[in-house]
Amino acid sequence: MEDKAAVNFNGTSPVITPARDLSSGEIIKAYIQVTKPVSVALLVFTAVAMMVVARAGHPFTWGQFLVATLAVTLACAGANAVSCYVDRDIDAVMGRTSHRPIPSGRIYPPVRALYWGLALFAASLAFAWSLNFAAWLCLWGGMLGYVGIYSLWLKRRSTWNIILGGFSGGLPALFGWAAVTGSVNLLSLLVAALVVLWIPNHIWSLAFFYRDEYARVKVPMLPVVTEPKKALHCLLMTVILMALVSVGIYFAGDWGALYLVTAVILGLAALALSVNVYLNPAPKKAWLLFKFSSPYLGILFLAMMADVWL
Structure with missing residues (x-):
């Protein structure tokens, strides 16, 4: 066409x-x-x-x-x-x-x-x-x-x-x-914070993969305007915080083991992918982290619902 x-x-x-x-x-x-x-x-x-x-x-x-x-x-x-x-x-x-x-x-x-x-x-x-x-x-x-x-x-x-x-x-x-x-409470604020901390991981990994395109339009995403190692260090820090908050949510609410186990497993997977990109800063590895980020969030919230239902 x-x-x-x-x-x-x-x-x-x-x-x-x-x-x-x-x-x-x-x-x-x-x-x-x-x-x-x-x-x-x-x-x-x-x-x-x-x-x-x-x-x-x-x-x-x-x-x-x-x-x-x-x-x-x-x-x-x-x-x-x-x-x-x-x-x-x-x-x-x-x-x-x-x-x-x-x-x-x-x-x-x-x-x-x-x-x-x-x-x-x-x-x-x-x-x-x-x-x-x-x-x-x-x-x-x-x-x-x-x-x-x-x-x-x-x-x-x-x-x-x-x-x-x-x-x-x-x-x-x-x-x-x-x-x-x-109203809002500590649990809801922590869940919102989890999503906020998820966003840099999601966007910076994408920007690292499309670094040249972001540079061409002069959008100052961190992986575009600073050296890759420094940008990936910041990305790794946000993933660590994200994983810690996901576990903190367990202690702020009335959860069973299902949510905690899911949060720990997904958090370890996100950390492993982030460390892999940090140690081997290749666009393909950043793309893999980006593709994992959406399922990470979706499965974690699905686990919240399943935990309540069960």
């Missing part, structure tokens, strides 16, 4: 042209893709897992469960769509992202993606408000952290982009707890 759009360049600024002859199905698909559904699924899963954990000791109807799931899904999807609009220029330059709906011209003009994302987020706030104020605040915090602090402020300016902007990644899990209980 021929490309339906082309990205031209005026100096260093990409000029996006509209895709032609798109069917209704392709247009719908583009608006779904701009929300990054795979990313949304993982974040929503952390929220659902925390709702299951919190629901064990609090009254929470299935209707409220569905409303909360819809709220966090729309919020994550909306934030991703707005972020894609913000990053449309660098996405057009990077080979890894040039096929996305905005740079490929499948959503044109690009501002339509912004409107789409804001509409999704507004709907999420309405659903969250019907739950409680704490849940509503969590969604606001996620949007402000991801789009405001990370995408608009720090991503192109500082190596602290992932560290300071990454706190938004923990907000869906915190939302899940708050949606059920109306």
Whole structure:
């Protein structure tokens, strides 16, 4: 199939042209893709897992469960769509992202993606408000952290982009707890911290693999702007902290052996892969760590739910 759009360049600024002859199905698909559904699924899963954990000791109807799931899904999807609009220029330059709906011209003009994302987020706030104020605040915090602090402020300016902007990644899990209980506690904060510490491992390993592409668009990810050994040392430290927090969660909650055993095994696996990359800094090893990171988080949260059920 021929490309339906082309990205031209005026100096260093990409000029996006509209895709032609798109069917209704392709247009719908583009608006779904701009929300990054795979990313949304993982974040929503952390929220659902925390709702299951919190629901064990609090009254929470299935209707409220569905409303909360819809709220966090729309919020994550909306934030991703707005972020894609913000990053449309660098996405057009990077080979890894040039096929996305905005740079490929499948959503044109690009501002339509912004409107789409804001509409999704507004709907999420309405659903969250019907739950409680704490849940509503969590969604606001996620949007402000991801789009405001990370995408608009720090991503192109500082190596602290992932560290300071990454706190938004923990907000869906915190939302899940708050949606059920109306508040937060030590356990929910530790679970949110686990996700925040997971993010550097996930993003820096990817940036190490795509180091040249990030350098070309001048995004100062740590593996791009510092020597590999130093960057991998920082990555290893975050993985160690992540593994320790995952075990700390066991002591902060009422868990059985299932969660603890899962946390220890996954933590050791993450540490082994991180040490392997640190000692042998090759892009392929970083890619393996990146591919492991999402299953790590998914399985760990699945273990939380299974532990409660059992």
